[in-house]
Every structure is written in C-alpha cells, then in structure tokens.
Amino acid sequence: MSAQLQVLEPELDRLEGLWADGLADTYHDYLDTTAKAKLALAAALIEVGLRLQGLGGRAAPPATLLMGDLCLARGSRLLADNASLDVQVAFARAIELLSSKAASSEPAPAARQLLSAALSATR
Amino acid sequence: MSGNRLEFATTSSTEFVDITSAIQEEIRRSGLRNGRVHLQSLHTTLGLAVNENEPLLLQDFKGLLERIAPAGGTYQHDDFTRRLDIPLDEPVNGHAHCRQLLLSAFATLMVEDGQLVLGRWQSVFAVELDGPRHRRLAMQLEGEFATSRREGTEPLVELELARQLAVDPEPIASPMRRLVEAGGKRLRPRLVQLTSAIGPRNDPLRAAELAAAVELLHNATLIHDDYVDESTHRRGRPTVAAAEGPERAIAVGDYYFAKATRLIAQIGNAGVTSAVAEALEAICASQIDDVALRGTYPGDRESYMRVIRGKTASLFSAACASGALLSEASGEVVGALRRYGDLVGTAFQMADDVIDFSPTSGKTVGLDIKQRVLSLPLIYAAEDRVVGPEVRALLAGSLGDAEVGRVADLVISTDALPRVREEAMMLVEAAVRELDAVELDGLRPALVGVARSAVDRNS
Numbered sequence: 001m002s003a004q005l006q007v008l009e010p011e012l013d014r015l016e017g018l019w020a021d022g023l024a025d026t027y028h029d030y031l032d033t034t035a036k037a038k039l040a041l042a043a044a045l046i047e048v049g050l051r052l053q054g055l056g057g058r059a060a061p062p063a064t065l066l067m068g069d070l071c072l073a074r075g076s077r078l079l080a081d082n083a084s085l086d087v088q089v090a091f092a093r094a095i096e097l098l099s100s101k102a103a104s105s106e107p108a109p110a111a112r113q114l115l116s117a118a119l120s121a122t123r
Numbered sequence: 124m125s126g127n128r129l130e131f132a133t134t135s136s137t138e139f140v141d142i143t144s145a146i147q148e149e150i151r152r153s154g155l156r157n158g159r160v161h162l163q164s165l166h167t168t169l170g171l172a173v174n175e176n177e178p179l180l181l182q183d184f185k186g187l188l189e190r191i192a193p194a195g196g197t198y199q200h201d202d203f204t205r206r207l208d209i210p211l212d213e214p215v216n217g218h219a220h221c222r223q224l225l226l227s228a229f230a231t232l233m234v235e236d237g238q239l240v241l242g243r244w245q246s247v248f249a250v251e252l253d254g255p256r257h258r259r260l261a262m263q264l265e266g267e268f269a270t271s272r273r274e275g276t277e278p279l280v281e282l283e284l285a286r287q288l289a290v291d292p293e294p295i296a297s298p299m300r301r302l303v304e305a306g307g308k309r310l311r312p313r314l315v316q317l318t319s320a321i322g323p324r325n326d327p328l329r330a331a332e333l334a335a336a337v338e339l340l341h342n343a344t345l346i347h348d349d350y351v352d353e354s355t356h357r358r359g360r361p362t363v364a365a366a367e368g369p370e371r372a373i374a375v376g377d378y379y380f381a382k383a384t385r386l387i388a389q390i391g392n393a394g395v396t397s398a399v400a401e402a403l404e405a406i407c408a409s410q411i412d413d414v415a416l417r418g419t420y421p422g423d424r425e426s427y428m429r430v431i432r433g434k435t436a437s438l439f440s441a442a443c444a445s446g447a448l449l450s451e452a453s454g455e456v457v458g459a460l461r462r463y464g465d466l467v468g469t470a471f472q473m474a475d476d477v478i479d480f481s482p483t484s485g486k487t488v489g490l491d492i493k494q495r496v497l498s499l500p501l502i503y504a505a506e507d508r509v510v511g512p513e514v515r516a517l518l519a520g521s522l523g524d525a526e527v528g529r530v531a532d533l534v535i536s537t538d539a540l541p542r543v544r545e546e547a548m549m550l551v552e553a554a555v556r557e558l559d560a561v562e563l564d565g566l567r568p569a570l571v572g573v574a575r576s577a578v579d580r581n582s
Contacts, residue, residue, distance in 0.1 A: 014408065055377055059369035062351040063414060069347060070407040072377070073400075076384050080400035085388055088396070092385030096378055103294040103374035 004037045011041060011078065014070065023048050029112075034119045038082045043115045045075035046091065050111055056102040090121035127262050127306065128359035129162075132487045133254035134528060137188065139172075139181045140249045140482060142260070146232070147239055149262060156237050158266010162230040165261055168219040168253035170226025176246040188252070192221040219253035226250055234266065255524070257487060279331035280312045280338065287335060287386070295378045298363040298371065302342050305358035310471070310577060311438055312338045315446040317569050318460050322450030329390060333449055336386040337399065337442050343379035344406055346372050351414065352494045387445075394448040402441035409433025417495040420518055421502050430497055431472040432465065439468030459561045463570065466554035471577040473547040476500055477540050480531055489527040492518075499546075501530070503539035510537055547578045 012019050026047055030040035049071030054060040060068060072095075079088045094114035101108035129145055146160060164171055174180070198217020203209050232247065233240040241247075249260060284303055288296045312334035319330035348354075349362035350372045356362060364372035380403075388396050413430045416422045443464030447457045476498045479491040491498045495518075505514045510533040517526050517533075534540065551574045558567050 014411070050377070053373050053377070054370070055373055057370075059350070059373055063411075065347060065373065066351060066407065066411045066414060070404070070411060072380065073404040073407040076380075077397070077400035077404045080384075080388070080393075080396040085391065088388040089385055092381040092388065095381035096385070099374045099378035099381065100292045100295050103371055103378065104292065 008037055008041055011038070011074065015045075015074075018048060018067070018071070030116070030119065033116045036082065038078050039087070039119060042075040042078035042083070042091070043119055045071040045078070046095065047111050047115055049075060050095070050098060055098060056108055084121075086121045087118060090118035091115065094118050128356075129260040129262050130258070130356065130359060130487055131249070131482060132257050132489070132524075133251040135251070136194070136254050137185050138251040138254055139176075139184065140251060140258075141176050141246050142249050143176075143239065143241070143246045146247060146262070150234055150237060150239065150264065155234050155264045156267050158234050158264065160232045160234060160239070161263045161265070162232070162247075163261045164228040164249070165259045166256075168216060168223055168251075169258050169260075170223045170228065170250040170252060171230045171260075172226055172248045172250050173230065173232075173241075173245050174248065175244040176248075177244075188222045188225070191225060192218045194218045214253060216253045222252045226252075234264075255528075276316055276327045276331065277309075277313070279327060280309070280316065280334045283331045283335035284338060287339065287382070291378070291382070294371070295375055298346070298367055298375050299339070299342060299379055301360060302346070302357065302363065303338070305360045307338075307342075307358060309338065310573065311341055311442040313573060314439065314442040314464060314467075315449075317566055317573065318443045318446030318452075319450045321447055321456060321460075321564055321566055322452030324449070324451040326449075330446065330449060332386060333390055333395065333445060334442075336383045336390075337438070337445070339379045339386075340383035340399065340403065341438060343376045343383065344403075344410075346376040346379075348410065351410070352496065354490075354494065390449070392449055395445040398441045398445045398448060402437040405433040405437035409437075413497055416497060420495045420497075421505050421514075422497055424499065424502055427497050427499055427502055428469070431469055435472040436465045436468030439471065440464035453561075456561045456563070459557045463554045463557040463574070466550045466557065467574045467577050470547040470550035470554070470574075473499055473543050473550070474578040477543050477547075480535055480540055489531040492527045492530050493522055495522075499543045500534050500539040503542055504530075504534040504537050507537045507539070544578070551575060551578055 015023065023044055026044040027041050030043040031037070033043075034040050049068040052060055052068030052071065053065050059065070076091075079091055083091075094111070094117075097114065098108050098111060127149055129142060129149070131140060131142070131145075133140060146162070150160065162171060174184070196218055198221065199205065200217035200220060201215045203213065230247065239247075249258065251258065288300050288303065291299075315334035315337055316327075316330050319325065319333065345357065346363045349357055350364035350369050354362050355365045362372070363375055384400065384403075387399050390396075409430045409432075412426075413434060416426055416430065440461050441464070443460040444457050447460045452460075476491065477500060479498060480488060480500060482488050492501065501514070505511050505518070507514070514530055514533050517530050520526065522530075554574045555571050558570055563570065
C-alpha cells in the first residue's frame with residue numbers, strides 16, 4: 001500500500017467494498033485535477049454517493065441510499081477539515097444544482113464536470 | 124392561527140380515547156396563551172365528547188350507545204344490495220354512523236394561561252364507534268401566542284428559515300417548507316442560540332444563521348429517514364417520500380444537506396464547520412447500523428446506545444459545541460457543552476421511545492415496533508423473564524396490527540417504560556451536572572430547562 005493510501009485508509013472505514021467497486025478508480029481520476037489526496041477522495045465520495053442514491057434517476061433502495069448518504073457526509077467532512085472555504089462552497093453549490101435539477105426533472109450537467117470545477121474553485 | 128393533526132390508533136370496536144393530555148401538549152408546543160382550540164373529527168364513525176374519565180361510567184356510555192343503536196340491529200345502510208359503488212372492504216357499520224349522530228364531530232375548547240379550561244372531572248374524548256382503526260382529528264389553535272418560542276432571539280431563527288426557503292427553487296423549497304411549518308420542537312436551534320450567547324463574541328444574527336442551518340440539516344436527514352423507514356406521516360403531515368415519491372425526497376434531502384453545509388461553512392468558523400460535519404457523518408453511519416440491527420431485532424442495550432448516540436445525540440452535541448465555538452467560548456466550556464448535548468440528546472431519544480407506547484401522545488401506538496426501529500423499552504421487555512419469550516417470538520414473525528398491539532401490551536405490562544423514563548431522567552441530571560463546573564454567563568437555568576423539556580414530554 002502506498003503512503004498516500006495509508007493516509008486515506010481511516011477514511012475508508014465501512015467503504016472498503018465500494019473502494020474495490022469503483023471508488024478507487026474515481027479517486028484516481030480526480031487526482032488528475034488535484035494533488036491533494038483527501039480532496040480527491042472527497043470529490044470521489046460525493047460523485048459515488050450521488051450515483052448510489054440514484055439522484056436524478058430511479059431512487060435507490062433504502063440500504064443503498066444510506067450508503068450514498070454516508071459517502072456524501074464523509075466527503076463533506078473531508079472538505080470541512082481539508083479544503084478552503086471557496087472549495088467547500090463550490091462543492092455544496094454543485095450538489096444544490098444537481099439536486100434541484102433532479103427535483104425539477106430537468107437535465108443536469110455531469111457530476112464529474114461540476115465536482116472537478118469545484119476542486120479548482122477560488123474566490 | 125396554528126394547525127395540526129392529532130393521530131392515534133384505537134384498539135376496540137367502541138372506545139373512549141382520552142385525548143386531553145395530547146391537546147394540552149399541542150397547546151404547549153404552539154405557545155398558545157389565551158384563546159381557543161378547535162377540534163374536528165375527520166371520520167363519520169368517530170365522535171367527540173367532554174365527560175368524566177371514570178371506567179364504570181365509560182361502560183355506562185357504551186351501554187347507552189348499544190341500547191340506542193344496537194350493533195346487531197337492522198340498518199338500511201348495511202343492505203349492500205340497495206347501495207351503489209360499494210368498496211370491497213365496506214364494513215357493516217350502520218350502527219356506528221347512527222351512534223355518531225348522537226355525539227358531535229366538533230368541539231371548541233377554551234385556553235387560559237396556556238391551559239385547557241376544563242372542570243375538575245372533565246376530560247376530552249375521541250369516541251371510536253367502529254374500531255379498531257387509525258384515526259385523525261383536525262386541530263386549529265387561535266388566539267394570543269406568547270411563549271418563549273416567540274420571545275427573545277428565537278423569532279430570528281424562524282425568520283432565517285423563512286428567508287432561506289424563500290430563495291430556493293419551488294420544487295425543492297415547497298416540501299421542506301411544509302415540513303418546517305408543521306412544527307417540530309426546534310431543540311437543536313434553541314441549543315445553538317443559547318450556547319452562542321455564552322462566550323465573549325455574542326452575535327445573535329450569526330447564531331440565528333447557524334441555528335437555522337442546523338435545523339435544515341436535521342430536517343434533511345428526516346426526509347431520507349422517512350423514505351428508509353417507509354413512514355407515511357411526520358408531524359401530522361404526509362412525508363415527502365409518501366407525498367411526492369422517493370426520487371423527490373432524495374433530491375430535497377440532498378439539496379438541504381448541501382445548502383446547510385454551505386451556510387455553515389460561510390459563517391467562516393472552521394471549528395463550527397468541522398463539529399457539524401462530524402455529527403452528520405455519525406448520523407449517517409448510525410443509520411446504517413440501525414437498519415442492519417433490524418435483522419436481530421430488537422437488539423441489545425449496548426447496540427441501542429451506540430446507535431442513538433450517533434443518530435440523535437451527535438447533532439444535539441454538535442449544536443451545543445458549535446454555538447459555543449461561534450461565541451469563542453473557552454475549550455473547557457465547549458467540552459462541557461458537548462457532553463451536555465450528548466447526554467440530553469440520548470435522553471431525548473429514550474423519551475421518544477416511551478412515547479411510542481402512549482395512546483394519548485398523538486402518535487400511532489407501536490409505530491416503532493411496526494417499522495422495527497430500535498427501542499429501549501422493547502429491548503427491556505424482550506429481556507423480561509415473564510413476557511420476554513412471547514415478545515421475541517412475535518418480533519421474529521411478520522408484524523401485522525394484531526401482533527404490534529400485542530407486543531405493545533406486553534411492553535406496557537412490564538417495568539420497561541418506567542425504567543427507561545428513569546434512565547432518561549438520570550441522563551438529564553448528568554447533563555445538568557456537566558454545567559456545574561463551567562461559567563455560563565447566567566444561561567444555566569435556560570440550559571437546565573431545555574434539558575428537562577427534552578424528557579418532559581407527552582408520555
């Protein structure tokens with residue numbers, strides 16, 4: 001295990017299955033946008049969490065929704081502890097946009113595009 | 124004007140349900156000081172009456188109704204061959220409709236100094252005439268509202284909630300507005316506001332922003348919980364999932380999760396942001412544990428305590444800590460308030476469990492059992508030497524209304540409810556002791572009051 005992954009290991013508690021099932025790939029994709037491992041993991045958790053919940057599509061079954069909720073909450077906590085205020089606000093606004101579009105049954109931008117932009121947010 | 128629905132389940136064909144304390148609780152929650160409570164039955168076989176709650180007298184009333192409109196009598200309403208559009212589940216209940224004609228479907232009661240005006244022997248009854256059924260009463264309260272909810276800085280939270288909801292897209296804001304306007308105890312925002320006045324930097328406007336954001340976050344978690352628990356009603360109104368579907372519920376929950384975290388971040392205090400974020404993560408993790416434990420329902424006390432500390436107590440604790448952090452209180456004070464919030468939140472959840480067994484709470488008795496939600500009274504009853512085997516056997520099978528009713532009766536027959544009440548009170552006293560060691564700038568009585576009100580509920 002790399003030093004970077006060792007740093008992340010405590011953040012993957014309860015999410016080991018998800019990590020092997022695509023979260024790791026999403027995380028590595030976000031590392032192309034930021035060098036900060038915890039921010040890349042936060043973005044990956046939020047993207048995977050929204051997908052698990054079925055936001056904008058068919059509602060996930062309850063157990064899957066709860067796992068999605070945990071991904072969002074952990075991603076949010078990682079941002080609170082590690083990101084600048086601008087980045088935290090940009091992430092929140094991205095989720096607000098995606099969820100309001102979903103509630104209105106309107107087409108939404110891709111989550112990856114919004115979250116990648118949020119990682120680069122500055123005032 | 125304030126409105127609500129009073130819901131309850133009846134357990135027999137004819138039953139006098141004493142709803143006096145449930146109405147009084149609504150008066151307390153609304154803050155009505157002087158005015159009137161209007162009640163209206165929403166059913167044609169449910170009446171209202173004001174009389175004495177004396178068991179033999181209630182038998183007399185039942186006998187009177189039976190003599191005037193006997194259940195075995197002949198009623199044209201029951202001749203289905205002469206009626207059109209009969210539903211498959213149409214009951215034979217002509218006698219019940221006739222009996223309802225003898226009672227009233229409406230009642231108006233006076234309120235003075237926050238108390239129902241009733242004579243020494245008077246109680247208010249909902250009279251079931253065709254039970255057992257799930258029943259609803261419409262309730263409106265009008266007059267002079269002047270409780271602490273509307274005094275001091277608390278209106279700032281309501282204004283801030285309204286302001287935030289006013290700027291959101293309507294498909295998102297409308298369901299949340301219904302939930303917020305339906306009431307709720309607002310304990311978490313109250314704790315934020317109180318604790319934010321403790322340190323040297325007391326800013327009521329910033330505190331109201333934080334308090335409103337915490338309340339929105341709490342409501343966002345409830346919207347997802349209601350979908351997970353398949354709940355149809357909350358605060359007397361249909362849940363977002365029941366009214367608008369799970370897809371909308373997920374979107375509304377996500378929106379206010381994100382918006383609340385943004386509002387908190389924009390307050391610009393890193394300690395506050397982290398405290399609330401940690402609580403949210405604990406809530407989500409514990410909700411997963413809660414659902415997982417339903418496989419070994421009703422579980423054990425240790426698992427129960429772990430789950431409710433995450434699911435409920437964590438946000439109480441974060442509300443207290445974040446308010447104190449916002450006011451730049453000392454680390455010692457923040458720590459004491461964090462522990463105080465944890466204990467109060469745990470006690471609050473225990474009191475909530477007890478209410479599930481109260482027929483006068485306004486909530487459906489046994490709803491937690493039906494939804495297999497963790498409940499400490501149920502855990503104690505399942506461990507009881509006498510009734511435990513039957514409780515466990517019932518819970519191992521499918522839970523229809525009859526089984527839920529039987530389990531509730533078994534729980535009530537043990538010492539589980541007083542035991543849980545006593546534990547909750549002990550936690551409140553422990554919370555109060557946490558306040559003794561720190562300087563709280565005169566706010567100790569208010570915090571003691573909130574702690575006691577968390578368990579002093581309609582049970």
